[in-house]
Amino acid sequence: MIKPFFLLFWFLISFFSFSQSKTVLKGKIVSDNLSLSNAEIVNIRTKKVVVSDEFGDFTIAVNINDLLVIIAKEYFEKKIYITSNLLSQEKLSISVNKKVTELKEVIVKKEQLVSPTEIAESGRMNSYNATMRANQTGVYTGETINGIDFIAVGKLIGKLFKKKKPIITVNFKEYITDNITKSFLFETLKLDEKDYFRFLDFCEADSDASKLALEGNEFKIVNFLFEKKEAFDRL
Incomplete structure (x- = not known):
């Protein structure tokens, strides 16, 4: 009775050990039928990372049901679930797709x-x-x-300026409202409309703002607005 029990126990231990043993997977990373080097192959379960060589080849230890993620710069990620069918292949070929860079149209504003x-x-x-x-x-x-x-x-x-009105005040915000076009503020200066009043308050806090409004030098005011917009964006 002891001997059959021992054999059964040994069989179970051997089977369990075999099922948990790692298998070395050999593969090749390609894109458009060309070998891809320096691609990272990550085993999510073991956190093991290997890199494809100059010929796109790699080897990595895996178990069935492991998840491999292939990561390469300028290429879409590729996920591979390890199955017994994949492991039966002598060498696995994995194809990845290159990302397409979209060129955005550049629009030059009249203003x-x-x-x-x-x-x-x-x-x-x-x-x-x-x-x-x-x-x-x-x-x-x-x-x-x-x-x-x-x-x-x-x-x-x-x-960049509206038709001038007689200046009867040196209030900077009123000067901007009366003399600067909204298209300059929102399109050329790239100011968000919801930040309009907060931006004017920010500008007016500068001691030079009232001096510029009093002087009325359009070129200086434009430069001042650009400088304050850069500082405003850094807040």
């Missing part, structure tokens, strides 16, 4: 702010053209020669 460098350069080009025309025809064009065309500069900056 896009022109940098001071571009404004100055524009002025120099206009002056140069005026000089050339004057030299060719002998007629004075009315434009500044060898300097900046302030008429052109004024037109560029003026696009």
